[in-house]
Amino acid sequence: VVVSKAAMIVNQLSKKEASRRALMQSPQIVAAVVRTMQSTSDLDTARCTTSILHNLSHHREGLLSIFKSGGIPALVRMLSSPVESVLFYAITTLHNLLLYQEGAKMAVRLADGLQKMVPLLNKNNPKFLAITTDCLQLLAYGNQESKLIILANGGPQALVQIMRSYNYEKLLWTTSRVLKVLSVCPSNKPAIVEAGGMQALGKHLTSSSPRLVQNCLWTLRNLSDVATKQEGLDGVLKILVNQLSSDDVNVLTCATGTLSNLTCNNSKNKTLVTQSNGVEALIHTILRAGDKEDITEPAVCALRHLTSRHPEAEMAQNSVRLNYGIPAIVKLLNQPNQWPLVKATIGLIRNLALCPANHAPLQEAAVIPRLVQLLVKAHQDAQRHAAAGTQQPYTDGVKMEEIVEGCTGALHILARDPMNRMEIFRLNTIPLFVQLLYSPVENIQRVAAGVLCELAQDKEAADAIDAEGASAPLMELLHSRNEGTATYAAAVLFRISEDKNPDYRKRVSVELTNSLFKHDPAAWEAVSIPTRPFPWGWPQLDPGYRPMYSGDIPLDPMDMHMDMDGDYPMDAYSDGVRAPFADHMLA
Numbered sequence: 001v002v003v004s005k006a007a008m009i010v011n012q013l014s015k016k017e018a019s020r021r022a023l024m025q026s027p028q029i030v031a032a033v034v035r036t037m038q039s040t041s042d043l044d045t046a047r048c049t050t051s052i053l054h055n056l057s058h059h060r061e062g063l064l065s066i067f068k069s070g071g072i073p074a075l076v077r078m079l080s081s082p083v084e085s086v087l088f089y090a091i092t093t094l095h096n097l098l099l100y101q102e103g104a105k106m107a108v109r110l111a112d113g114l115q116k117m118v119p120l121l122n123k124n125n126p127k128f129l130a131i132t133t134d135c136l137q138l139l140a141y142g143n144q145e146s147k148l149i150i151l152a153n154g155g156p157q158a159l160v161q162i163m164r165s166y167n168y169e170k171l172l173w174t175t176s177r178v179l180k181v182l183s184v185c186p187s188n189k190p191a192i193v194e195a196g197g198m199q200a201l202g203k204h205l206t207s208s209s210p211r212l213v214q215n216c217l218w219t220l221r222n223l224s225d226v227a228t229k230q231e232g233l234d235g236v237l238k239i240l241v242n243q244l245s246s247d248d249v250n251v252l253t254c255a256t257g258t259l260s261n262l263t264c265n266n267s268k269n270k271t272l273v274t275q276s277n278g279v280e281a282l283i284h285t286i287l288r289a290g291d292k293e294d295i296t297e298p299a300v301c302a303l304r305h306l307t308s309r310h311p312e313a314e315m316a317q318n319s320v321r322l323n324y325g326i327p328a329i330v331k332l333l334n335q336p337n338q339w340p341l342v343k344a345t346i347g348l349i350r351n352l353a354l355c356p357a358n359h360a361p362l363q364e365a366a367v368i369p370r371l372v373q374l375l376v377k378a379h380q381d382a383q384r385h386a387a388a389g390t391q392q393p394y395t396d397g398v399k400m401e402e403i404v405e406g407c408t409g410a411l412h413i414l415a416r417d418p419m420n421r422m423e424i425f426r427l428n429t430i431p432l433f434v435q436l437l438y439s440p441v442e443n444i445q446r447v448a449a450g451v452l453c454e455l456a457q458d459k460e461a462a463d464a465i466d467a468e469g470a471s472a473p474l475m476e477l478l479h480s481r482n483e484g485t486a487t488y489a490a491a492v493l494f495r496i497s498e499d500k501n502p503d504y505r506k507r508v509s510v511e512l513t514n515s516l517f518k519h520d521p522a523a524w525e526a527v528s529i530p531t532r533p534f535p536w537g538w539p540q541l542d543p544g545y546r547p548m549y550s551g552d553i554p555l556d557p558m559d560m561h562m563d564m565d566g567d568y569p570m571d572a573y574s575d576g577v578r579a580p581f582a583d584h585m586l587a
Contacts, residue, residue: 043083076094118136133162155182321352415451421461466496470492474493
């Protein structure tokens with residue numbers, strides 16, 4: 001009873017400025033309050049003592065005296081109290097300590113504060129939840145162990161539930177800040193996505209609060225590389241397309257990055273974005289972005305996804321032309337643009353070339369000389385390292401071999417057009433393409449054989465291929481494990497053998513029989529070598545083109561600042577992902 005009365009008196013004193021200062025300057029009294037708070041079983045005493053510490057915590061001197069008196073472990077213990085007011089005083093005091101007292105974060109972690117705080121997310125007082133979520137953000141920011149403790153205690157699910165259930169702006173903002181911090185953690189990301197985080201965050205993209213929208217956008221951007229298979233994102237995708245009309249650099253960086261990831265290897269999302277005027281919006285974004293590669297590169301990647309492997313891909317390929325995108329896209333091949341942007345642009349150009357109506361505008365934009373120039377430069381760099389016996393380095397995360405393959409693959413598709421074929425031939429490319437047949441990279445052999453297959457349709461080019469000594473490597477490639485490579489090689493050999501003497505044609509015939517028809521020799525007997533068309537129809541391989549330069553590359557998870565926290569670990573031109581926005585410039 002005496003202790004309870006004393007606590008009530010001290011609580012009254014702590015509410016007045018002068019007496020509060022006297023209390024703060026008495027370590028003995030603060031220590032006694034802390035001792036009483038953690039030892040009492042009387043609910044009124046618990047309420048009074050937590051209230052005292054709460055009142056003291058509004059002053060730096062008070063925070064220091066609480067900290068020195070072992071107040072943090074005691075306050076963490078009070079988070080188990082069944083009394084709402086005790087909980088409120090305890091969490092608010094801890095919040096003030098975390099904000100302003102040096103060493104408080106470590107002390108809260110050591111006292112297992114996170115394990116006590118995460119279950120409090122199931123309470124239903126919005127103001128209490130706003131303070132609790134802010135405590136979680138302060139503890140998790142830049143601390144991987146804290147992020148994992150939040151995960152182990154069911155934090156992602158509870159945070160997503162808050163985003164789904166409330167409309168108190170401050171709570172939504174503080175919760176989105178925690179999710180943003182967790183969205184750079186590889187372990188938390190899938191848990192947030194599986195809990196419906198993408199859909200819950202997407203709900204707030206049209207909020208009138210710019211700070212909430214910004215947090216939701218960054219978090220969506222960071223989560224999007226693990227959300228490529230998520231259902232129910234139609235609304236989010238449409239809003240992201242609309243966000244592309246923004247003038248805010250952060251909004252554009254997030255919207256393009258998220259669209260790029262969510263359209264990666266997801267035919268349904270590609271179709272939806274294409275039908276929602278996504279192609280037009282992305283082209284306008286590229287035109288307005290100037291030299292901001294954080295925007296242009298994911299925008300080009302998104303366009304590359306939209307122009308490949310889904311029912312509306314042809315519509316997207318046409319839409320790029322109809323919205324005057326081709327000249328702007330070809331310009332992106334010019335250095336000093338970074339290699340990731342150049343590489344993405346090459347892949348997009350290859351997809352655009354699949355549409356015959358795009359060939360003339362691509363040619364007018366001088367795409368062929370530029371691709372050849374890039375090819376020669378990249379090949380020389382790759383050769384230099386091979387000759388020196390050094391491991392080929394990545395330049396901004398891109399291997400020069402990937403550029404070689406990409407340029408050759410794009411030229412292969414462009415060469416389907418007779419005018420383009422002529423231009424490629426006149427740029428004296430055949431010696432290089434023949435050299436590429438010797439490449440140790442199987443995909444490079446394939447695209448080199450493919451482009452030679454197209455060029456060899458013209459007699460002059462077929463003679464030049466033969467004169468360059470292509471027969472020997474092509475004979476070897478007939479035995480390639482890659483069926484596409486073997487078929488292209490057979491087609492080129494067939495074309496260059498037409499004007500040869502019967503003995504040579506006989507030898508080619510035997511080679512073709514032994515390799516391509518080894519399982520069905522009778523099939524070859526039906527073929528008449530001198531006929532002009534390729535016996536099995538010209539190879540129509542490659543509609544999807546799945547090697548290094550396959551259609552889709554997600555972006556890397558982004559950490560949380562404006563710089564990438566590393567290069568893009570893209571698996572060449574196949575499916576890779578984009579990095580999050582690092583934790584250290586998050587606030």
